[in-house]
Amino acid sequence: MAAVIPAVSRLSSRIIRILGCNPGPMTLQGTNTYLIGTGRNRILLDTGDKDIPEYQKHLSDVVSSEQVNIEHIVVTHWHHDHIGGVENIFGTIAKQPKIWKHLRDTSDSPDSDLPSTPLNWLSDGQEIKVEGATLKIHHTPGHTTDHVVLTLQEENILFSGDCILGEGTAVFEDLYTYMKSLNRILELNPSVIYPGHGNVVEDPMEKIQYYIAHRNQREEQILEALRNNADKQMNEMDLVKLIYKETPEHLWPAAAYNVNHHLTKLTKENKIKSISVDGESRWQIIPLHSNL
Structure with a gap:
């Protein structure tokens, strides 16, 4: 049985995990969202589902107790359990953040995912920085066409979104591109993985290799x-x-x-x-x- 994930966890001096409070068969204990940085301005990675008061309260309490400002919101991909909370947070818990997401395809538009909030497009290799944290973007399609993972340069941590989970295996839209993305993540050689769902992966290389081997066997x-x-x-x-x-x-x-x-x-x-x-x-x- 998987270890219970607390509503709020300080994972390192740079990272606080806030659980999305949206458990389910596909979300496991819920969506993991991460507040990243050491200074006043921080990055929030993913936002859980829309209209989850319990999550909004936990996030608000963390922002208040830490006395920080959410300068950037980065969304790993368009699924509702990652992007849904943006509209609840924008202008309230996060006053004027820059919101980032990768294009789904060439016809993508901000209106398709976030009709009432401004949206900025991520690019492969881009870096987003705040005090104490540099996040590098890696476009890893397969789970969805717009999926990205991020590496925290200061700690060699990989935020894997839904490409790799803390337990079980991931679903995907396109296996061909998903396998390419898994091999790209393998090359990043992270020391630990913080997934979009499930507990921290302390043996990342073994986990990535298992994902690849499982699909190859099938x-x-x-x-x-x-x-x-x-x-x-x-x-x-x-x-x-x-x-x-x-x-x-x-x-x-x-x-x-x-x-x-x-x-x-x-x-x-x-x-x-x-x-x-x-x-x-x-x-x-x-x-x-x-x-x-």
């Missing part, structure tokens, strides 16, 4: 099933029935969703091919001698 199972049925054109559920034999049948649709992400990635890598059969997508292994 991918190899899919490829093996397709190789063993090279004369067939298979859909997600065909593969689930072969690979997830120990999984209860009522969980097969969720497994099929997961398999689809792998199939999309393998198609991008030209390891398999997608075929439309009566309007349904099916997949088949590409022979090694093929030029496809």
Whole structure:
């Protein structure tokens, strides 16, 4: 059982964690938000869900007791449990902060996520500084297209958002880019990970390698099933029935969703091919001698 995360925790001289008070199956004990810096002006990383009075009170109490000002709000990605609290905080707990988020895509606009607050766009490699803290931005798409992780330069800490969690594995929109992001995080070689959900990860390299190995293992199972049925054109559920034999049948649709992400990635890598059969997508292994 995971250790209970307190509502407010001082993690270091530079970092205070404030729990979002929004527990659930996807958020675990809740969204971790972080107040970062040592001087009067601080950075708030993520803001939890919208309209959570308990979280707003905890954050307000910390700002008041520390006698600080939130100069920057940085949002790791657009999901409601990370960006939702911005409108509650802006102009109240944080008087006039600069709000930062990465673009989702080229057609992104501030109105799409924060219609009533000004928004600034993050860029890969950008640094945001306050007294005692320098946060470097790393664009790590996959969980979402706009997802970023941040490294605290002074302590070699990684704030991983939803790319890596304190417990369990993460979900993703695009496995191909997510795997690239995991390998990029591995290269950052952090000494500790402060995740968007769950407890602090004290063995970060082992955790990142586990995430990569877990996905690679599932991918190899899919490829093996397709190789063993090279004369067939298979859909997600065909593969689930072969690979997830120990999984209860009522969980097969969720497994099929997961398999689809792998199939999309393998198609991008030209390891398999997608075929439309009566309007349904099916997949088949590409022979090694093929030029496809």
